[in-house]
Amino acid sequence: MSKLASIIVPVYNAKDFLPSCIDSLRRQSYKHVEILLIDDGSTDGSAAICDRAADRDRRIRVIHQKNGGIASAQNAGLEAAQGAYITFCDNDDLLAVNAVEVLVEALEHTGADISKGRWQQFGQSQSEDILALSRTPRTPRRLTVFRHALACYQTVFCKTLRLLGSPSRRPGISTRPIGWCKMYRAQI
Numbered sequence: 001m002s003k004l005a006s007i008i009v010p011v012y013n014a015k016d017f018l019p020s021c022i023d024s025l026r027r028q029s030y031k032h033v034e035i036l037l038i039d040d041g042s043t044d045g046s047a048a049i050c051d052r053a054a055d056r057d058r059r060i061r062v063i064h065q066k067n068g069g070i071a072s073a074q075n076a077g078l079e080a081a082q083g084a085y086i087t088f089c090d091n092d093d094l095l096a097v098n099a100v101e102v103l104v105e106a107l108e109h110t111g112a113d114i115s116k117g118r119w120q121q122f123g124q125s126q127s128e129d130i131l132a133l134s135r136t137p138r139t140p141r142r143l144t145v146f147r148h149a150l151a152c153y154q155t156v157f158c159k160t161l162r163l164l165g166s167p168s169r170r171p172g173i174s175t176r177p178i179g180w181c182k183m184y185r186a187q188i
Contacts, residue, residue: 002032003084005100005183008077009037009091010070013044017092022053022060024094030101035060036077041067047092087183103183115183 007025011018025035037050039062047064056059063076074088085104089095096102099117106115 002030003104004082005030005033005085005104006077006081006083006186007033007035007089007100008074008081009035009089010040010073010077011037011042011050011091012048012067012073013046015042015043015049016044016093018049019053021089021091021093022049024097025089026053026057026059027097028095028100029098030104031174033100034081034083036080037062038073038077039064040069040073041065048070050171072160081186084186085183086186100181100183107183107185113185113188117181145158 009021009025014021022035022037027035035053035057037053037060039047039050047062050060050062054062061080063080065073065076077088078086085107087100087103101116103117106112
């Protein structure tokens with residue numbers, strides 16, 4: 001049997017996007033998942049959407065809490081997670097149908113503690129096209145393994161920033177530490 005993957009979704013006032021997000025998680029080709037919807041004090045009906053989703057799919061668990069912000073919701077999800085693998089998803093994200101499978105396979109294939117996928121940003125006017133695209137399996141073109149990630153970061157990434165200048169002055173360069181688009185071994 002495959003190892004359980006926990007998908008943690010902080011939810012706050014996302015009623016317009018949440019149903020599509022949950023649908024993309026329920027459709028994952030990697031079926032051994034638990035979906036943790038952390039309602040962070042929503043006031044727009046998102047909590048009811050979470051509860052209805054849990055009634056329809058036994059893999060979904062909902063935690064309702066007083067609003068404490070995204071970090072508080074993520075931490076509540078981490079405490080409740082039972083999976084060997086953990087990933088985060090924002091409440092307005094759509095995952096490709098095989099996203100979890102690809103990230104788990106990368107961990108298993110390499111023995112790494114973290115795997116990372118690519119992401120695509122889209123606007124509201126593109127939502128139907130992206131929703132359809134999320135239902136199509138995506139095959140990675142390559143798998144890159146960083147054996148010494150810290151050294152790589154310090155020599156390649158930092159040098160690139162020095163050459164290009166401050167990321168805040170250059171559109172398209174993001175240095176934000178983000179939790180989504182990654183799969184972590186729960187032990188770390």
